[in-house]
Amino acid sequence: MNTELDMRDRLEENIKTDRYVLNMGPQHPSTHGVFRVIATLDGEVIVDAQPVCGYLHRGIEKLAEARTYTQVIPYTDRMDYLAGMLNNMGYVMAVEKLMGVEVPERAEYIRVICAELSRIASHLVAVGSYSADIGGLTGFFYTFRDREKILDLLEMASGSRLTFSYMRVGGVADDLPPEFFPAAQKLVKELPAALDEYDGLITGNEIFQARTKFVGILDAKKAIDYSISGPNLRGSGVNWDLRKARPYSVYDRFDFEVPLGQNGDCFDRFRLRMIEMRQSLRIVEQALAGLPEGTHLGKVPKVIKPPAGEVYHEIEGAKGILGYYLVSDGSPKPYRMHVRRPSFINLGVLADLVQGWKIADVVAILGSLDIVLGEVDC
Amino acid sequence: MGDRIFVEFGNWLAGLLALAGAPLLLNEIVLMIVKAVAALVFILLNLVVLVWLERRLSAWFQARIGPNRVGPAGLLQPFADLGKLISKEIIIPRNAEAILFLLAPVLIFVPTLVLFTVVPFGRGMIAVDLNLGIFFFLSVSSVSIIVMFMGGWASGNKYALLGSMRGVAQMISYEIPMVLSVLGVVMITGSLKMSDVIASQAHVWNIFTQPVAFLIYFIASIAEVNRPPFDLVEGESEIVAGPFTEYGGMAFAMWYLAEYGNLVLVSAFAATLFLGGWMAPFGWTFIPTWVWFVLKVYFMVFLYMWVRWTYPRMRVDHLMHFGWKVLTPLSLANIFVTGLGMYVFRGIGW
Numbered sequence: 096m097n098t099e100l101d102m103r104d105r106l107e108e109n110i111k112t113d114r115y116v117l118n119m120g121p122q123h124p125s126t127h128g129v130f131r132v133i134a135t136l137d138g139e140v141i142v143d144a145q146p147v148c149g150y151l152h153r154g155i156e157k158l159a160e161a162r163t164y165t166q167v168i169p170y171t172d173r174m175d176y177l178a179g180m181l182n183n184m185g186y187v188m189a190v191e192k193l194m195g196v197e198v199p200e201r202a203e204y205i206r207v208i209c210a211e212l213s214r215i216a217s218h219l220v221a222v223g224s225y226s227a228d229i230g231g232l233t234g235f236f237y238t239f240r241d242r243e244k245i246l247d248l249l250e251m252a253s254g255s256r257l258t259f260s261y262m263r264v265g266g267v268a269d270d271l272p273p274e275f276f277p278a279a280q281k282l283v284k285e286l287p288a289a290l291d292e293y294d295g296l297i298t299g300n301e302i303f304q305a306r307t308k309f310v311g312i313l314d315a316k317k318a319i320d321y322s323i324s325g326p327n328l329r330g331s332g333v334n335w336d337l338r339k340a341r342p343y344s345v346y347d348r349f350d351f352e353v354p355l356g357q358n359g360d361c362f363d364r365f366r367l368r369m370i371e372m373r374q375s376l377r378i379v380e381q382a383l384a385g386l387p388e389g390t391h392l393g394k395v396p397k398v399i400k401p402p403a404g405e406v407y408h409e410i411e412g413a414k415g416i417l418g419y420y421l422v423s424d425g426s427p428k429p430y431r432m433h434v435r436r437p438s439f440i441n442l443g444v445l446a447d448l449v450q451g452w453k454i455a456d457v458v459a460i461l462g463s464l465d466i467v468l469g470e471v472d473c
Numbered sequence: 474m475g476d477r478i479f480v481e482f483g484n485w486l487a488g489l490l491a492l493a494g495a496p497l498l499l500n501e502i503v504l505m506i507v508k509a510v511a512a513l514v515f516i517l518l519n520l521v522v523l524v525w526l527e528r529r530l531s532a533w534f535q536a537r538i539g540p541n542r543v544g545p546a547g548l549l550q551p552f553a554d555l556g557k558l559i560s561k562e563i564i565i566p567r568n569a570e571a572i573l574f575l576l577a578p579v580l581i582f583v584p585t586l587v588l589f590t591v592v593p594f595g596r597g598m599i600a601v602d603l604n605l606g607i608f609f610f611l612s613v614s615s616v617s618i619i620v621m622f623m624g625g626w627a628s629g630n631k632y633a634l635l636g637s638m639r640g641v642a643q644m645i646s647y648e649i650p651m652v653l654s655v656l657g658v659v660m661i662t663g664s665l666k667m668s669d670v671i672a673s674q675a676h677v678w679n680i681f682t683q684p685v686a687f688l689i690y691f692i693a694s695i696a697e698v699n700r701p702p703f704d705l706v707e708g709e710s711e712i713v714a715g716p717f718t719e720y721g722g723m724a725f726a727m728w729y730l731a732e733y734g735n736l737v738l739v740s741a742f743a744a745t746l747f748l749g750g751w752m753a754p755f756g757w758t759f760i761p762t763w764v765w766f767v768l769k770v771y772f773m774v775f776l777y778m779w780v781r782w783t784y785p786r787m788r789v790d791h792l793m794h795f796g797w798k799v800l801t802p803l804s805l806a807n808i809f810v811t812g813l814g815m816y817v818f819r820g821i822g823w
Contacts, residue, residue, distance in 0.1 A: 117631050125710040139635070139789055228710050230701055230786025236535035296783070302702055303785050454635070455711045455788045 114142055117454070121150045125228045125458045128468030132445075132457060139453045144446045148439075151472035159432040164190055164264060164399040167429065172258035174436060175470040177220050178413035180206075180213035180249065183262035188343065189408035189419035190264045193401040201389040202266035203345045208279070208382045209252060209261060211375040215286070216245045217413035218326075218368040218375075221465040225365055226297045228462035229306050234297045241289045244282055251275045265395035276383065283380045290372060298369060307362035311448045311460035314359055321444040324437050325415025326367045327464055331359035337411035344410075348385070349378045361463035368465070400427050414438050414465055438470040479763065480597045483507070508600045512589040516734050523733045524551040527778060534782040561722030568629030569719065577624030578720065578727035584617045585734035592741045593667045595751045595763030606667040607659060610742055611652050614697065617735065618644040621706070624728070625716030636715020639789060640706040643696055646796035647703075651693035653804035657686040657811045658746050671750035678754075680747040685807045687747045689800055691776070694739040696796070698732060700777060702784040705792060740773035741766075748772075 120131035129150035135143040155174060159167045171186045172179040184206055191198060198206075219238040226234025246256045251272050253261035261268050297303055313323070318331040328335055336353040338346040354370040356363030403425040409418030415437025422431040441464050449457045483504060490500045525540070525548055532539025540547035565571050591606045593599040603609050618640055625637025659665060661682060662673045670679075680687045696703035707715035717728045744750060748769045751762035787795070 115631065117635075124713060226785065230704070230708065230710060231784060232531075233535050233782050234785075236537060240536050297785075300785060302787055302791075305791055306785065306788055453789060455705075455708065455786075458710050 112137070119457070121147075125462065126468075127224065127461070127466060130466070130468055130471070132449075132461075134449075134454070134457065136454065139455075141449050141452055141454065141457060144449045144457065146442060146445050148442065148468070148471050151468045153473070155473050156432050156434060159429055161428065163427045164401070164429060167432065168262065169258060169260045171434075172260055173469055174434065174473055175217070175412065175414060175417075175438065175467045176257055177467055178213045178217035179257065179259045180209045180261060181217075181410065181412045181417060183259060184210050184344075185408065185410045185412065185417045185419050187262045187264050188410065189406055189421050190399065190401065192408050193404060193406040193421055193423055194264070194395075194399070196265050196395055197393050198266055199389050199391065199393050200345070200387045201270075202391050202393065204382050204386045205252075205267050205271055205391060206262060207345055207349075208271075208379055208386075209249060209259075209267075211378045211382070212245050212248060212279075213259075214413045215372050215375050215379075216242050216249075218372050219245070221368050221413075222293060222297070222365065222372075225462040225465075226303070228458050229303055231297060231300070231303065234293065237289070237293060237296060241286065244286075248275060248278055248282060251278065263392060263395075264399050266390070266392035268392075270391040279379065279383055283376055283383070286376055287373060290369060294369065298366060304362060306455075306459055307365060307463070308360055309358065310361045310456050311452065311463060312358060312360050313444060313448060317444070317447070318359065321440075321447070323415070323441050323444060325412065325441065326371060327364055327415065327441050329353065330356035330364035330367050332356055337409060337416060343408075345382075346378075349381045351375075351377050361459050364463040364465075398427055400425065409435065412437055414467065414470065415441055434473060436470045436473055438466040438468075439473070442466050442471055477596070478761070479511075479595065505600075508590075512592075512600065513586070515594070516586070516589060516737065519737045520730050520733045521551045523736065523774065524554065526774070527733075530775070530778045531782050534779070555726065558726040559723050563720070563722045563724045566629055566719050570627040570629070573623055573627035574719075575724070577620050577627060578724040578731075581617060581620045581624070581728060581731040582734070584613050584620075585731050585738060588613050588738050591667055592738070593671060593745055593750055594766055595761065598751075598763060599667060602666060602668050605665045607655060607665045607670065607746070610738075611648075611655065614735070614738070615644060615648050617731070621716050624720070628716065628719040630719050632712040632714070632718045633716045636706050636708075636712050636718070639712075640699070640716065642789075643699075643703065643705060643792060643796075646793055647693045647696035647800070650689050650796060650800035650804045651697065653801065653808060654683075654686040654689035654693065655746060657683045657804075657807050660808070660811050660815065667745060667750075670746060671752060674749040674752060678747065678749040683747065683807070683811065685803065686811075687743075689804050689807065690743060690747070693796075693800060694743065695777060695780060696792070698735045698739055698777075700732075700736070701781045702787050703792060704786060705789055708786050710786070736774060736777060737770065740770045740777065743773045744769035 114135055114137050117134045117136050118131065119134060120126040121129040126132070131147040131150070133145040133147060134141050153173070155170045158170060162170070168183055168186060171182040175182050219242040223235040223238030249259055250256050252275060253259040253268065313327065313331050315331045315333050318328050318333060324335070332355050334353060334355055337343065339353050351374045354367050354374065356367050401423040403423055405420070405422045407418060407420045409416050411417070416435065417437055418435035420433040420435070421429050424430040445461060445464065448460050452460065486507065487500055487504060490503060528550065529539045529547065540550040543549040543553045565574060588610055590600040591603055591609055621640050622637040625633040625640070658670065658679050661679065662670045664670065699706045707717060717725060720728060744766065751766040753760060753762065753765050
């Protein structure tokens, strides 16, 4: 008697399910570089995830100690290499704060134009590679097509397409060339149409929404606890954009909005970047219209020798709050430099977010955090 | 007439053999070999074109140019690709089951090749016109997943195992709506024979009488051939390349060639079941039937590629949900409506 129950007991005994460890990376198509996640899986569901970073560590903070203040600028480009201008800007503003240098108004406007263009370029990569992470490779090529136009503009200004090193302590390396302005106007006019195109191809896609909506939900409290910043924080509905909250440079003169998300899911983080690009375009448009005459470089000594002391300055980078901490001993080289890298700090929440989701969602969640490994590992 | 060129050649060959005094059995064997070789040539030719087409079309969809340097319009690119793959070493991982690992990419071609026997390429151009042609297609096409699982299992790699497990689940859940959708066509035709299915579409193609069935077949067949948005088996952003992760060189190429072969097959059956097979539309019979067939197949191939390069990938649970809770009930409803319609129309006396 009771054979049926016996059978079931025996079946459950015989079919033992086991957890197993799956190593993703450091060479994996969608870790956005050399990043590794050691995932413990139960079938396809993540039980535990352990992120491992440091494969791209170059010791930039240490290297800076052996370089003069101007020589550090190219190193900042190589952290968040998708938004080099913003990294330049954060660094030179920190040095200026330490020295008390006055920056000409024209230089401030040029910085804002380049920084916002850089932010758009960075968000384009984020949006495009996110589309590729979800499996729609075509979106990736569309955004890269339009990113080229921005890189063309920044090349006109700095002569470089990726690592600009355009900003200097006291201003920018050179004035914008005359051919920059018609090209920039054209971009401001044409890019919204391209963004509409992405909305049609990526944002509006039913499968894309099913993959991203209500996936990897990061609530506001957890976001603040983890010190998340940038679009990831605003995706959770926290209104904190340094450009508005603590305006630096000339950002208080421009009219733009800070978009906010509601659910804090992957879709909100993605959509936020789409809207932020439009807002950045508005800033570029206003800055181009209001660009004052004058010099592009303020009065700075040939050898930059800040007085002894320390300074911390933070700006709103493309990935979040980008802060530079500098200690000077009065010599031409910084005594110590530390960078608050938003990608690194935003990445901290990954292990928490992916638990209970599927392998495919790990890719979706990691992509939605928009990290750059150059910045994570510094 | 170009239409009969291949059939005439077959008859001429048979006549020649008979004239030479060959016994009937030998005659048939020779003809069978010729047909098999013809099918093989057709497949390989298609693979070359498809590799090129996929690369050019994807470039077109992605605002790129694509391969255009090797040969005219890059047509020789597939040969260059193949040349590279042939010259590469096939690495057998330490954890792999060497025999199964090497056998899988060879066996994967078998169901594909076998299925070409029931493809009606043109008027009178079907190798074996089975009474159960459609049934044969549906049953043999699902065998390939066993081979894929074999390859994934033998690789001794977690990504490969995950991919092949996904493949099996996907195949089971999409085979059913596919079979049920084809059932609508079979009900109208009243036969499982390929030539009967085509003959029944002389006046109106099945796509017009069975549009829902066509849609279900189209979606389910994308899942059958593991193409995006249903390419979970090899979802490269999550599990690298699924069952093919550990394969290199020609072993890797075999998987892809089989995949393209399956693409031609499902396109060919879509053309046969829904687009009137080799029949000429608008009475344009001056174009040979086999040209019409190839055109229709490539129209379907274009649709598959279009979908591939537009949509992102689905997630495993969404895929199951969609297969079992949307496609299967829909195909059942389609059968019901078809039956009802047939009953009503017969009552009217059509």
